Amino acid sequence: MKVLLVIISTFALVSSYEEAADFDSFQKLKSLGVDISENDKAANGTLNCCFACDSLARSFGSVAVARAGQSSFEEWLSGFWSAQQSETFPACLFRPSNSEEAAAAVLLARLTQCEFAVKSGGHASFAGASNIRDGLTIDLASLNEVTVNEDRRVVSIGPGNRWHDVYSALEPKNLTVVGGRVASVGVGGLTLGGGISFFSNLYGWACDNIVNYEVVTASGDIINASATSNPDLFWALRGGGNNFGLVTRFNAYAYPQGLMWGGDRVFPIAVNSSLIRKFVDWGRGRNGSVEDPNGAVIISYSYDTASATWRAINSLDYAIPQPDGNHPAAFDSFFDMPSPVFDSTRTKSQSQLTLEWDAATPNGFRQTFWTLSFVLDERIISEVLQIWYEETEPLTRLNFTVQFPVLAFQVITLSQIEYMSRAGGNALGLPGSSEPLLIVNWTYMWNEESGDDKVLETYARVLSRAKAAGERLGVNHRYIYQNYASQVEDPINGYGPESKAKLLAVSQKYDPTGVFQRLQPGYFNLKGPPLSPSQAKWSS
Known part of the structure; x- marks a missing residue:
């Protein structure tokens, strides 16, 4: 009898959802x-x-x-x-x-x-x-639950939380979840778009660490999506964005975590060649990063308006705290460089680190994000940096009282890609990649609406030139990270035709009248970006 009940229960869990x-x-x-x-x-x-x-x-x-x-x-x-x-x-x-x-x-x-x-x-x-x-x-600001289950293995998180809220609630319990690195970023968008974390080499991306989604469908039904309940929807929500329903709760794996170590080391831009080489070596596992997955590395470049100088920034984060004045051995190569002009690396809480990341881009200014992906290669990093400098340097001479151009590089390591096959996989289309990939993120912050077209025209040219450079070097990759994409880019198409076809089928099943495709037009839906290049007068 118990066996029969288990079979009936299992059937109920995997039974097909259908609007009446x-x-x-x-x-x-x-x-x-x-x-x-x-x-x-x-x-x-x-x-x-x-x-x-x-x-x-x-x-x-x-x-x-x-x-x-x-x-x-x-x-x-x-x-x-x-x-x-x-x-x-x-x-x-x-x-x-x-x-x-x-x-x-x-x-x-x-x-x-x-x-x-x-x-x-x-x-x-x-x-x-x-x-x-x-x-x-x-x-969704009022849906701000952060509840740890009894065995401390899963945390229920409301989408109205921002990541600083989540980490601050979990730190007294010496726990964390895989989530965002910027304090004010929301739980929902980051997780549904993929979600890169300080701990992604240890545990994977945020979307690969969700046990269950509570979802409102287009019919107003409130259902669960997990590996055993509506598993096709579970797969689609892991990177497919807000195309299938409104997620009202995320149940995420919890991990033990106390203090960590991290911060930024800032250099004159003249060190860029050495920094790029060390970054690529780290991303390819040539200096022990595969054996020690506790670390995360970003290199970025920015223009400092106060000093009118271009800077190189090495962001280093590590899951284990370090004694004062020490750094993780996995980062030895990054410390074999000239003394930085600024160094904030030290042991601190995860929540504090997210506040430091947040401080550079406060609320209330005009913003733009753009992205591409490549096979990890030293040459494309150097070319993209040169293209970005050539195009943005004229912008720094415009009469903006606030402006902050940034170019950032980070690696999708092979260990991160391996986690993408967990519990049926995700929608991103990356499993099977045999080489680490490079995500490029161009951003710009400014304060004058009159400068909108000029900034966006410039960044559209940067994107076009970067694609051409990648084509010439043979390192272009179709993947577009949704959380960094501009309004004329198409992340869903970048997941590949097989993934896109499955996403369209899931959408048709759970939303047969297309509510989330027709009536929610502002973000990245399954048939294209919010703006086509022809609609954007500033797009090349």
């Missing part, structure tokens, strides 16, 4: 606490975003809804990282207090055909990514 053929939005909304009047039902087809906002306020309280003219509207908008996002005015912002309220918001958007966006941390750079003009913005 007689699905009734009004009935489902009523079960979620939203009662639509008969008159309004009769007007179905003419209902709009204002009706959706009114219904949410009436059903869940006016304090949960913010509209233009209210102090809460400006306050909630200020929580977006980039000026482009905070200057986008929705019809209203809604803060659900639980999964059922989030489900009601999705259903009301579907009923009224109101375009919507979903905000976790709001750290995307371009307008529309997690806030939508004249539509419904669902702000």
Whole structure:
């Protein structure tokens, strides 16, 4: 009898999800606490975003809804990282207090055909990514649970958290999860897009460390996705972004963690050749990095407006604390260099380290992110650096009171790629890669809206020239890291045709009417980027 029950239980877990053929939005909304009047039902087809906002306020309280003219509207908008996002005015912002309220918001958007966006941390750079003009913005800030289960192996995390919140809650318990490296980045976007961590060589990416997702579907159902329950959706959410439903809880593997070691070493840019060589050696495991997976390394370049100088930065992070004045042996080669002009490496908490990363790019300025991937190669790093310098140096002479161009390189190591096969794999299309890969991330922060086209035109040229250099050197790779992509790049296409076809099939199964594809247009959906190059007048 016990065996039979196990079989029945297992069948229930893996049974296929399907929207009911007689699905009734009004009935489902009523079960979620939203009662639509008969008159309004009769007007179905003419209902709009204002009706959706009114219904949410009436059903869940006016304090949960913010509209233009209210102090809460400006306050909630200020929580977006980039000026482009905070200057986008929705019809209203809604803060659900639980999964059922989030489900009601999705259903009301579907009923009224109101375009919507979903905000976790709001750290995307371009307008529309997690806030939508004249539509419904669902702000998940109140879904901020951080709960450790009894055996300390799994942490339940609400998408309204930012990573500093998560680490601060776990540090007293000497635990951590695989998550973001910047304090103000939200849990939801980073994890659904992949999620590179300080500990990715030890444990993989954030998406590969999720045990279960709680998901609101386009039908307003609240379901779980794991290796045994809706496993196709589980696979798709591991890198496929916000294309399949609204995730209201992430259950993540927990790992023991106390203090760690890390920081930045800043040099004059003249050291770039030596730094690049050491970085490539580290990424290829030539100096013990394979044997010791506790470390993470980034090299980056920036322009310091205060001193009008170009700088090279070596960011080094290590999972194990070090005695004062010491560094991990795995980083010996990086310390065999001239003395830096600045050095913040020391033992500290993970939460403190994320605040240091956060300080360089504060809220409230204009931002842009761009990315490409290559096979790890010293030549392409040097060429990309030269291209970026040639194109951005003229920008530094513009009359911006604030500007901060940055070029960063990091490695997708073979150990990270191996973790991508865990529990059925992820959607990123990288398992099977035989060589480490290089992610390039170009960013720019500035304060003058009048400079938007000039900055974006410049970075579009940088991207085009970098692709051409990679083609000439034979090191281009199709992968585009979603969390660094600009609004004209197509991360889903970069996962490869097999992965994209599977993602489209999952979308059709869990969202047959295309709610998350048609009504959530601002981020990276399955059929293309938010803007095509032809729509962007500044794109080459």
